[in-house]
Amino acid sequence: MVSGTREKKTGKIRLGMVGGGQGAFIGAVHRLAARMDDEYEFVAGALSADPAKAKASGRDLGLAPDRIYSSYEDMAKAEAKRPDGIEVVSIVTPNHVHVPAAKAFINAGIHVICDKPLALSLKEARSLEALLARRKDVIFALTHNYSGYPMIRHAKAMVKSGELGEIRVVQGEYPQDWLTTALEKTGQKQAAWRTDPKRSGAGGCVGDIGTHTYQLLCDVSGLAGEELAADLTSFVKGRVLDDNAHVMLRFKGGAKGMIWASQVAPGNENGLKIRIYGTKGGLEWKQEDPNYLWFTPFGEPKRLITRGGAGSGGEAGRVTRVPPGHPEGYLEGFANLYTEAARAIRAARTGKKADKEVTFPGIADGVAGMAFIEACVKSSRANGKWTKL
Amino acid sequence: MVSGTREKKTGKIRLGMVGGGQGAFIGAVHRLAARMDDEYEFVAGALSADPAKAKASGRDLGLAPDRIYSSYEDMAKAEAKRPDGIEVVSIVTPNHVHVPAAKAFINAGIHVICDKPLALSLKEARSLEALLARRKDVIFALTHNYSGYPMIRHAKAMVKSGELGEIRVVQGEYPQDWLTTALEKTGQKQAAWRTDPKRSGAGGCVGDIGTHTYQLLCDVSGLAGEELAADLTSFVKGRVLDDNAHVMLRFKGGAKGMIWASQVAPGNENGLKIRIYGTKGGLEWKQEDPNYLWFTPFGEPKRLITRGGAGSGGEAGRVTRVPPGHPEGYLEGFANLYTEAARAIRAARTGKKADKEVTFPGIADGVAGMAFIEACVKSSRANGKWTKL
Amino acid sequence: MVSGTREKKTGKIRLGMVGGGQGAFIGAVHRLAARMDDEYEFVAGALSADPAKAKASGRDLGLAPDRIYSSYEDMAKAEAKRPDGIEVVSIVTPNHVHVPAAKAFINAGIHVICDKPLALSLKEARSLEALLARRKDVIFALTHNYSGYPMIRHAKAMVKSGELGEIRVVQGEYPQDWLTTALEKTGQKQAAWRTDPKRSGAGGCVGDIGTHTYQLLCDVSGLAGEELAADLTSFVKGRVLDDNAHVMLRFKGGAKGMIWASQVAPGNENGLKIRIYGTKGGLEWKQEDPNYLWFTPFGEPKRLITRGGAGSGGEAGRVTRVPPGHPEGYLEGFANLYTEAARAIRAARTGKKADKEVTFPGIADGVAGMAFIEACVKSSRANGKWTKL
Amino acid sequence: MVSGTREKKTGKIRLGMVGGGQGAFIGAVHRLAARMDDEYEFVAGALSADPAKAKASGRDLGLAPDRIYSSYEDMAKAEAKRPDGIEVVSIVTPNHVHVPAAKAFINAGIHVICDKPLALSLKEARSLEALLARRKDVIFALTHNYSGYPMIRHAKAMVKSGELGEIRVVQGEYPQDWLTTALEKTGQKQAAWRTDPKRSGAGGCVGDIGTHTYQLLCDVSGLAGEELAADLTSFVKGRVLDDNAHVMLRFKGGAKGMIWASQVAPGNENGLKIRIYGTKGGLEWKQEDPNYLWFTPFGEPKRLITRGGAGSGGEAGRVTRVPPGHPEGYLEGFANLYTEAARAIRAARTGKKADKEVTFPGIADGVAGMAFIEACVKSSRANGKWTKL
DSSP states (O other): OOOOOOOOOTTOEEEEEESOOTTOSHHHHHHHHHHHTTOEEEEEEEOOSSHHHHHHHHHHTTOOGGGBOSOHHHHHHHHHHSTTOOSEEEEOSOHHHHHHHHHHHHHTTOEEEEOSSOOSSHHHHHHHHHHHHHOTTSOEEEOOGGGGSHHHHHHHHHHHTTTTOSEEEEEEEEEOOTTSSOGGGGTOHHHHHHTOHHHHOSOSHIIIIIHHHHHHHHHHHOOOEEEEEEEEEOOSTTOOSOSEEEEEEEETTSOEEEEEEESOOTTOSSOOEEEEEESSEEEEEETTSTTEEEEEETTSOEEEEETTSTTOOHHHHTTOOSOTTSOOOHHHHHHHHHHHHHHHHHHHHTTOOOOTTOOOOOHHHHHHHHHHHHHHHHHHHTTTOOEEO | OOOOOOOOOTTOEEEEEESOOTTOSHHHHHHHHHHHTTOEEEEEEEOOSSHHHHHHHHHHTTOOGGGBOSOHHHHHHHHHHSTTOOSEEEEOSOHHHHHHHHHHHHHTTOEEEEOSSOOSSHHHHHHHHHHHHHOTTSOEEEOOGGGGSHHHHHHHHHHHTTTTOSEEEEEEEEEOOTTSSOGGGGTOHHHHHHTOHHHHOSOSHIIIIIHHHHHHHHHHHOOOEEEEEEEEEOOSTTOOSOSEEEEEEEETTSOEEEEEEESOOTTOSSOOEEEEEESSEEEEEETTSTTEEEEEETTSOEEEEETTSTTOOHHHHTTOOSOTTSOOOHHHHHHHHHHHHHHHHHHHHTTOOOOTTOOOOOHHHHHHHHHHHHHHHHHHHTTSOOEEO | OOOOOOOOOTTOEEEEEESOOTTOSHHHHHHHHHHHTTOEEEEEEEOOSSHHHHHHHHHHTTOOGGGBOSOHHHHHHHHHHSTTOOSEEEEOSOHHHHHHHHHHHHHTTOEEEEOSSOOSSHHHHHHHHHHHHHOTTSOEEEOOGGGGSHHHHHHHHHHHTTTTOSEEEEEEEEEOOTTSSOGGGGTOHHHHHHTOHHHHOSOSHIIIIIHHHHHHHHHHHOOOEEEEEEEEEOOSTTOOSOSEEEEEEEETTSOEEEEEEESOOTTOSSOOEEEEEESSEEEEEETTSTTEEEEEETTSOEEEEETTSTTOOHHHHTTOOSOTTSOOOHHHHHHHHHHHHHHHHHHHHTTOOOOTTOOOOOHHHHHHHHHHHHHHHHHHHTTTOOEEO | OOOOOOOOOTTOEEEEEESOOTTOSHHHHHHHHHHHTTOEEEEEEEOOSSHHHHHHHHHHTTOOGGGBOSOHHHHHHHHHHSTTOOSEEEEOSOHHHHHHHHHHHHHTTOEEEEOSSOOSSHHHHHHHHHHHHHOTTSOEEEOOGGGGSHHHHHHHHHHHTTTTOSEEEEEEEEEOOTTSSOGGGGTOHHHHHHTOHHHHOSOSHIIIIIHHHHHHHHHHHOOOEEEEEEEEEOOSTTOOSOSEEEEEEEETTSOEEEEEEESOOTTOSSOOEEEEEESSEEEEEETTSTTEEEEEETTSOEEEEETTSTTOOHHHHTTOOSOTTSOOOHHHHHHHHHHHHHHHHHHHHTTOOOOTTOOOOOHHHHHHHHHHHHHHHHHHHTTTOOEEO
């Protein structure tokens, strides 16, 4: 099933951005994702804390001069006052800015799409959760983008409908190799902030990619973590944060799991993979080949379910743009979160809730992610002691 | 090497479209591709020959009422006169409209991005070629979109630089299964026109996907076809055009090849694959897994070159948006042609040629494709006689 | 389904061999295949035409001195007279010796297991066929070993039972790269005789591996070839026989096919692959990963049927030794032919026919293979003219 | 590099067997492995403790009546006295018989090839180790058969030569699905003893396949385990032993690892896989596709090293029978251990040591395996406490 490309030129949603100026990576990804289905128009930004850089970046991207800011506080205030002010802001900064910026916009009544992990600490995440509990009018989306892949939607639907039976074992892994050497010492910007606890928080690899893995496992399996035992390591000399994480998991209800996340595994680019096994069947999915979902009903041959192809249902179909065999990728999956958020924002314009089928990661995923990071760090410091989530 | 996402909000290129109204498939793909890198603004359209449908489709897509047309002739004339008229038009109709529409816009001095195959016949294709020879100011791009994949760019660069030695054998295949049954009799629109010689021309499968295969083989290998022997079949009862094509090829200089294209091969979604073998090495690439390029230097282990990863050079890098392991797909490859065309159009605004590195399929590919179709049909009718290209 | 390893120490079949002395390759494969299921005892040999080498080779392999011969004629005569003489002989020489040797043993009432291709010419093959028609008491097996793989047995059973519907298209390929350079000029023995028409016959690549591909396509699909058009090439300078073959096929009943066989395709080791498509489904199998069979019922997800696993039936099970996930390979597939032949020989001891389920390639496959080679050569010389098989 | 098939008819090694009678699985695998390279002749057996079954099984396999025993003690004594007595015995019983039987033959001066895991307990394993320390004349091989695969030999050589740099992370997994349901309650013999602590020992899944994984990781990486934390689970109701094992590992010198072993993961047949990452590169190998070894030198494209192909060195070549592209499998890997043991036994005949290149798992692997099982069980009972190996 393929829903086809979606376009809505009329009534586009006005979008702003914090972070994502010249030299940044993920900001441009967010903008492209917002553009893909033509739901948003990008009209304002605090693209850098450095005023000169903010200005130059805004100009490059065609922003009106009066909507280029160098402070997110100023931006939140000014945009809230404008009749044509932004309806939603994307926060694409390093982690330490996520929560303060989000609060500024939420307080101004502006919806938020925030990059992950949510915060510097669980405590900070909970304070945002509390604010959102009071501001039910504000939509908050967290870009655990891998949740946006069609085959992930289908996997989740299969688990929910009972096709796997009772889930027993889940396996998640996310190996990369880009930090095999001390790249952060070469001035590489991405490496620098991701290995710096002041900007990243207490988790290195476990925060950056471990949280993606944990979120995806929980999202697809429907399981909630109960406790974990972790062994975090910094293999590269002088690195403060972990660059390799081994985690054993116990879920509520008795399922068990493991997560391996690594940034020092040569030959792995972005190897996120999840496997889910129940009493009646098993599922396997790999981010680098995202159009394929492997399903084995116990006692039958393995089946290859393809995006848009036979066996792929409505939950995948509504976030599928092109027919089977025409591969979709990372940007399409990312865009799906933006388009889902757009549906929620459009509904909110008229005071409604989005259709039930609209779904994207939010504050609960963010808090769970921070609980995961803190439990991993705490367990690892206590020599792998089982630690509650 | 990764160039990263590209955006240029300022000075967007004004784009129109012929075809692609409600219910169409490829039009939406073209619009999304145009949007991906933010180079174009879509401002006018003759989206359907049916005035009511044209109007409804244009309104859906946010076109101003006075720029919604139901005839491409009217559109070409009217847009040519406006100071804010379109600079380029995308032609996304069934094949029989391609050339007449293209001529109308070329004559009006408007650049053209046209879907493939180029024409209903080689003769018609040559007439367009002749027109373009006189109108050197007009840019003409043909959306043989598979040429836009980064790994195809890299493969081409490898052949050109001599890494494969002298090319001996090329193998192309493009199996699909969607026409295994008489889908055209069920009212399915895509199936209906593709099996109708009046709208598709003399080639069925060989025209729709055989030409993609031939174009890609020639593009990557740098070879030019000399003659071919073909055996075309219509397996489904009542189908007039071929749904399976077997072709043997001889290239100038002595290389040999084969092409298999099929729409009746169950288990194949969009299985375009090319393999190129020379005296020094071999290359393999598969459209459904487009981020991977397999290269074997003779006598050494096979190597997996990944988009954006180690071993992938500048030609791929300049059309690569996200890092290795973050898969790009069909839409990104398609968008690369639009962005390459945008570079040429921007250069043309100031009377310049685009940088030498800018490359996209054009009229020569279109004429070669029509020659391929006609040679296949002619050879097949002559019981597989070798026929000049 | 797994039948398990088979062993029968009692009443082993007495086996002799022609060819396969020191330095040979395939002779040792035959002996290992014969040993695998413990059905044979190797007791006599004319391992070389060179008496000294024959003697040394026989001694190495533990043959009794009086059962080491340097002429197959002598061997056939002497063994036929012994009460403990061989019951069956394996002929593992270059092609030109196959038929003369086979005739000697057949005339002596000794069963024959012969390597392929059968003969130097179709005419010679037919003369053997005629002899066998007169000597119905003698069993003749031809080691088209790929027919012995369990998943091939299962594929054949699926086609036969109608799971694919009516067969429309078959695709066979067999790329290798070992003759990319003029290896035959370096003294490499395998390369030398395979590129020499006196020892190989009129086909090079098409004879050595093209015949395997054709035999396997016919065996699995149940189709019989009607005519073909071929384009054979010798890419390596000075090579007399073809090293690359392009073939288009038409089968009785209307199915079509292609074969590509090559010895000059860098990156391919022994890439035999067949694909079979019918009105109801498609099958794919690759020799290098022989434990997997891909099956797509049209309109359903692709399924991976594994040797010994779910979905694999009795025809595969009876030639399967170890459970799924414990890979079997080339030698096991080869051994299956020996064990099937053993069943026939044991039945013949008491004048019976083997059970109907016992099956192995024989004289008909050999004659069809020679017809294939000759038609390819003839068609290619006539510039690809369609030529009857 | 390919050494080719090996055969030595002269001076075959006289082999006996304990266990492996009618209905058994692994005994037949051992006999076939012994037969593959023609190094052994099978002449005596205590194939069952049930005299009638022992006799019937021995007769089936062609043993002389006076060499069919129903007690391994009797067999050891009787064979030791015969001038033509067995030189080596294979012990292929459930685990609880391994050590008592091995001791009987060792005390009689007969070499032993024993299935794994070695013993019922670490203590019992150590007692055998002590005996072997006194009987240096006796060869002891443990059939951790996966160590016999050529690509494993090559991987080990690569690590040893420093191509991976310093090893940091190893990942092992061994998922199966055959015990997803309570198969042991259906009377299935393999399931029954493997889930019974009296015959299997304290480890279920962790003993049967966890030990294979641990042995292979250590063998290839050259690392020695220091401590582990384990979480063992019995998912199937009523099952006493674990059917799923999660293990975190720390090795001497600072490397870290994880092992996942499971018998309840639907869609996995025999999915043993190891991955090894160092400062300079990474290796990946999967048992179900054993002819492939993936190697990535950090910063370069991934390479596919194939058995017998380019890049595969002498250590693999000496246990390789057929050329690249002709797949070898489980039985060939198993046979390699038998053939390596044969080399040691032949050397021992004349009081010599085997060449240094001859290598097979032995008592040290067995003791390490039992330490692994006991540490897993102990850690798991102590809620995942890190436990010394």
